[in-house]
Amino acid sequence: QVQLVESGGGLVQPGGSLRLSCAASGRIFSINTMGWYRQAPGKQRELVADITGGGITNYADSVKGRFTISRDNAKNTVYLQMNSLKPEDTAVYYCNAGISYSSGRDYYPNNIVWGQGTQVTVSS
Secondary structure, X not given: OOEEEEEOOEEEOOOOOEEEEEEEEOOEEXXXXXXXXXXXXXXXOEEEEEEOOOOOEEEOOOOOOOXXXXXXXXXXXXXXXXXXXXXXXXXXXXXXXXXXXXXXXXXXXXXXXXXXXXXXXXXX
């Protein structure tokens, strides 16, 4: 099986920074777009940023200029550098990726895989 494991969440003061990491593991053939989503209490899950296999990035308007997404294809890892954090950035952050992988004799092309989520709290 393939899994995504996030790390780097925590409590930070307004104006501070955090860096999230998400590593994919398993019998992976390729990874297409990787992204970060977030879900605040009482709200729907929303896209924060994503990045294609070729490095093209896309950001939500609310995080442009403050967050940077990047990936290390050799490590099957995507990062989210979050600067100038605001209380409204508080949410559970989820990693997401389109992964082609094998399990036993079966091949799964471009399956959407989600991580378990990591809490980010911005508060003084």
